Amino acid sequence: MEQIIHTSPLFWIIIAGYFVLILGFGSYFAKYNKNTNDFFFSGRRFSWWLITMSIVATGVGSHSFLKYSAKAFEHGFSSTMTYMNDWFFVPFFLFGWLPIVYYTRIRSIPDYFERRFNRNVRILATIAILGYMIGYIAIGFLTMGKTLEPLLGWDLYTIIWVVAIVAGIYITFGGQTAVIFTDLAQGFVLIFAGILVFILGINYLGGFDVFWNALPSDFKLPLAHFNQPSNFNFVGIFWQDGVAGSVGFLFMNQGLIMRFMATKSVNEGRKAAVFNILFLLPISTVVVSNAGWIGKAISIVTPEKWNANIALDHVFTEVAALVTSSEIVFAFIIAAVVAALMSTVDTLINAVAAVVINDIYRPIVKEKDEKHYLKAAMVISALATLLGVVAVTFFDNFPTLYEAHGFFHSTMTPPLVIAIFLGIFWKRYTTLAAVSTFLVGAYLMWLGNKYPAFLIGPFDHGISMDPAHPYSYIRALYNTLVCLASGVVFSFIFTRKVEVQLEAYTHRVVEKARTYYAGRSHSATTVRDIFFFFYGGICYILNSFVKNAASDEKLDGITVWTLDKAREMFKGSKPNDTPGLQPIVTWKLEEAEDSFLRFSVNDMVKMSANVGDLVYVSDKRRWLGGLKSVHSVYVEPHTEDGVVYMTPDLLDAGQFVEGKKLRAEKEM
Amino acid sequence: MHELTFFRTWLPVIYLYGVGGIIFLSGMVIIYKAKSIKLERPMHKKWFYVLIFGFVYYLGIHVFLTYAALNF
Structure with missing residues (x-):
């Protein structure tokens, strides 16, 4: 790609200097990692303000300056929608999921699934959550690549490989404490950098009045048009981001959950979450979007200075270059943004390592010392980085990062979100129903993807279907509903009583098949052989899913209805x-x-x-x-x-x- | 650019806080019924008010910004 914005060596020295400083800052705190508990969860010791600032960098980084600036330039203040629709699920989080996560000392989301259901559901959840996190890492890498593309003029994938190597090395040696402290510094820097762009932009335009009056009323509305256009409409984004995205971010983002598990108490976790959502998210949304608004105002007030051919994902870089009169300030802003993305990716890489070590590696390679698991975590961090880079190719096919992210959220989150949600809040949700949420839900989602007009169409709220990317956002509503329906319907069919009977029945069939094959003397295959092979096999699989399924006793401490029990179990006696x-x-x-x-x-x-x-x-x-x-x-x-x-x-x-x-x- | 019809201006606000409000209210009822939030505890009572405040706070922001965009 051609280099659009020209820079001097000083620019790159500042970028490199910023990275050395921020990585050094985080690495200093890596000495506090004594074992995998510290590496992943930082030993549950931090105050709310430290965690809340470190969440800013993860949130802002993951949602990115680039994608919101692009949508802000195109659609105006409604780019803020995604940051301002999280409150509806906060009661569920503060008094449901957060205390469960903290008191049950779960190490990962799949770990919760094993405790709530059984080992096989844990495996399904592990597959789903790893897919989700690798996808998120890929989007992070793609964003970083697109930030640097107009500056370097290199091929997108060369940039991505370079940043992946830096991210991989850092997280491999740093661990969660390093990430928390790097993010703490970045949280402040990011907010400062974003506000600086806004102030410089307003100054560039000639004052707030010029900025405000230049923009049409439609542009200044805080929510998008109800159902138009298909690539950015209110109702689609409400279901994709406000519902699937918010629940996904609060309930199944392993990186975020690990932050909350690093707080010294549940109450500190609540303070961190509330402060973040009430005060830092509204600030963050201005921080990440304002370059787009400023860009639009510049294109109206001084069109001769605006490059009308600029790609939407490059709006942020273009505006930052225009409004900063000094190359040092420009370099600082770009460094802050890239480093923030690095934080997001690092958090996710660390989270992938946590899931793989705790959910796959530890159950297979047992009774090793902590140093062994720590080394394994480092290797897995490096592998996760590699997989993230490979997965970039899929998301690079979407017109903008925003749409790539929207499609990703709509598709990946519903089964997990519904399974977690029903698991926490509905006592009657059974093991086979959880399996159905993943398998039947995924099948119905696949059908929806294959026949969008027929299946997703009835839920489209009047949004027109774009044949190239059908229902990127509103598909979240269909996907959520089919997963929810699978979970609820199968909970009524396979009640706990039915599961117990099924376990006994399938166990009998498997034993019968075993006895039959043990005593089989004939060499020719008979109908009876085939029957026992297939029916025995099906019963064996079914039995593995209903074995040790949820019972009233098993639910102690892991649903919102038994939280007192969770506290008692956490302490080991009455609190x-x-x-x-x-x-x-x-x-x-x-x-x-x-x-x-x-x-x-x-x-x-x-x-x-x-x-x-x-x-x-x-x-x-x-x-x-x-x-x-x-x-x-x-x-x-x-x-x-x-x-x-x-x-x-x-x-x-x-x-x-x-x-x-x-x-x-x-x-x- | 869109015309400033009801679909462009107030319907999204009503939908957001209507459907979102149902989700929020369900959450409040569930955590209360499950005794996860115990209003007899002073700390929990504070959290209860914080939760209500958050809803009204965001509703206020969206109503104000919509009004400002249409009138100023």
């Missing part, structure tokens, strides 16, 4: 919810084999704590956000007020500094 204070203490070492914290009698009274309760201690300096902190249990107290005795393993995990005071708080 102590009596409010208490948070005393400041100094620490001393106590040699012992078990992990514990020993406080004074008076300090325990202050905290309203009892022996056996869970406690969290962190460095007193709040700005550390819990980086130096540890969870443990209270043991029999001593009498030395203001002092906590801790065991060496806790000191090592908490990385506490000699002479620095700690803040103690009872968890439950």
Whole structure:
């Protein structure tokens, strides 16, 4: 491709410098990774503000400056729709999924499926979630490639290979703590960079009044036309993004879930989520879209300065180049955007490694030490990077990144979203119904894809069908409904009682077939042979799905209806919810084999704590956000007020500094 | 550019908060019935108000922006 925007060596020095700085910043924190728990979940220790800022970079990066700038240029302020429609599912998330994830200590979403259903459902979920995450990584790489394409003038795939190698190396050695801290820095930088483009753009145009008055009313409406055009309409995007996308992002984005699992408590997770959705998403939507609005205003006010032939996915880069009078500022903005995309991709690569290690590798290669799993996680991170690059070719076929992402969300998320959702919120949802959600749901989705006019048409809300990319967005409604219908209908057919009977029946048939084949003496194949082979085989498969299926006991702690049980299981005894204070203490070492914290009698009274309760201690300096902190249990107290005795393993995990005071708080 | 018909202006807002409102309300009812949110606990009561506030807050933003686009 031809180089559209010309740059000097200084530009590239700044880009490289920014990357070295941000990667160095994250890598410094990689020393806090002691095992796979730290590598993936950062030891559940961080404060809400640190997590919420690191989520910004993941969210903004994944949704990208490029794709929203393109749609903002084409369709105006309605490009903000996707950032402003997440609240409807927040009650489900804050008081449903988040506490379940935290208290059950699930390591991945497939892990949840095994606990809720059985191992075979876990396998189906693993396949679906890996497909989803690899697709997301591919979209991240494609976006990065398109950001740099007009600057480098290189072939798109050469750029993608280069950024993939950098991303792969970084995540392979950094782990989740490094990602969280890199994202923390990037969260601030991104918001700053986006707002800077807006301010510079307004200044370039000659003031806010010029900007506002240049744009037509239609352009300034916050929501798109109800059902026109087919490639950008309100109702399609509501179902694709507001429903499938929001649930997908909140409930099945392993990267995001790992962030919440890194918070020090469920309440901190709730604060992080709410602050992010209420305050940072509205800011983020302006940050990622404004280049498109500014570009449109420039094309109206000073058309001679606007390159009318610019590709939509290059609008952001073009506007940034136009409004920044200095190459240093331009380089900083481009570096911030590319680095943010890197964060998103890194988070997902880390998440893929978590799923593969915990859901595939660990069950096969058992009883190895943590170093072994850590090494395996690094190899898998590298492989995930490679697969992501290969998958780019599929998404490169769509006219814009926005449409590629929309199609991806509409197609990949519904089966998982429905299975997770019904699993959490509907007690009657059975194992075979979950299997049907994946298999029958996927089949009906495939039929919808094959006959869109006939099957998706009735749900189209008046959207016209584009034969090249039929119903890119509204297909999410059809896909969600068919998966939901599969789950509900099969829950009524295969009730728990039926599953128990089915398990006993199929077990009998399999045993009968085994006995038959063991005692078979004739050499010619008979009808009976064929019958036992096929029917026995079907029963064997069916049995593997209904074996250890969901029972009332199994549901303890893993549905929203049994959350008290989840808290009790998390603690190991009845939770102590009596409010208490948070005393400041100094620490001393106590040699012992078990992990514990020993406080004074008076300090325990202050905290309203009892022996056996869970406690969290962190460095007193709040700005550390819990980086130096540890969870443990209270043991029999001593009498030395203001002092906590801790065991060496806790000191090592908490990385506490000699002479620095700690803040103690009872968890439950 | 589209004409400023009802389909372009207010119908999306009504649909968003109508269908979205049903989803939101279902969530509130489920977490209340499941006793996942316990309104007798002061902390949970605060969260309950935050949830309601969030809905009204976003509704307010969309109504305001639609009005501003049409009138200013």
